[in-house]
Amino acid sequence: MRGKPRLPLETLQPFLLDRPAVDAGPISWPAVFGNDRPVEIEVGFGKGGWLVEAAEHRRDVNFLGIEVMRGLQLYVANRLARRGLNHVRVLCSDARYFLTHHVAAGSVAAVHVYFPDPWWKARHKKRRVFTAEFAAAAERVIVPGGTLNIATDVEEYFGVMTALVAERPVFVEIGRSVESAPPEGPMTNFERKAHARGGSVWRANYTRT
Ligand SMILES: C[S@@+](CC[C@H](N)C(=O)[O-])C[C@H]1O[C@@H](n2cnc3c(N)ncnc32)[C@H](O)[C@@H]1O
Known part of the structure; x- marks a missing residue:
C-alpha cells in the first residue's frame, strides 16, 4: 500500500491482537484493553476509514477491528499508531470463527x-x-441493549442480511435508510467510493433486546 513508510513492527505491536490459541476459549476484554469500557467490533475493516474515524471521536469505548487480510491489519495498525489511538486493537482472523470461538456471550456493546x-x-x-x-453469533455476543449495525452498496445483499436478522426476534430494528449522499459521521473507504460514483448505500441498525 502506498503512503507513509510503515512504522517498525514493535511500534505496531501494541495495536495488534494476536490470534488466540485454538483451545484458548473466550478472550478477556479487560486483559486486552487494560480497562473495562464497552467493546465494539468492526468486521472486515478494510483500509480502516470507519474504524480510525470512529475511534478518534469516541474515546469512551474500546474498538476491535477484525480483518482477514494481514496486510490490511498492519496498514491500519500504522494509522492507529500514528494517531495514538490506544483504545483500538486490530486482529487478523476470519471474523466468523473469532466471534464463535473467542468472544464471550453478552460481552460486546x-x-x-x-x-x-x-x-x-x-x-x-x-x-x-x-x-x-x-447472525446467530452476533446475537450471542452482543449484550442486551447493544447494537448490530450493517451497511452495503449492494441492495441484494442488504435484503439477505436484513432477512437473516429478521429471523432473530431479539434484534429490534431502530433505523433503516437508503442514502444517496454522504452521511454525517465516520465513513468507510467503500462508502466514500460508493458516494463518489453517485451510488446508493443501504443501512440498518438494530438493538439487541
Ligand atoms: C468490500 S471490503 C470493505 C472494507 C471496509 N468495510 C469498507 O467499507 O471500506 C470487505 C472487507 O472484509 C474483509 N473480510 C472478508 N471476509 C472476512 C472475514 N470472514 N472476516 C474478516 N474480514 C473479512 C475483506 O478482506 C475486506 O477487507
Missing part, C-alpha cells in the same frame, strides 16, 4: 459490518461473512 464482500458468483456465495451462523 456493538457489532458493525460495513460493505461486506458480496461474492457475486453463486459458487462463491458461501464465502460471504454475513450468514445465518454469523
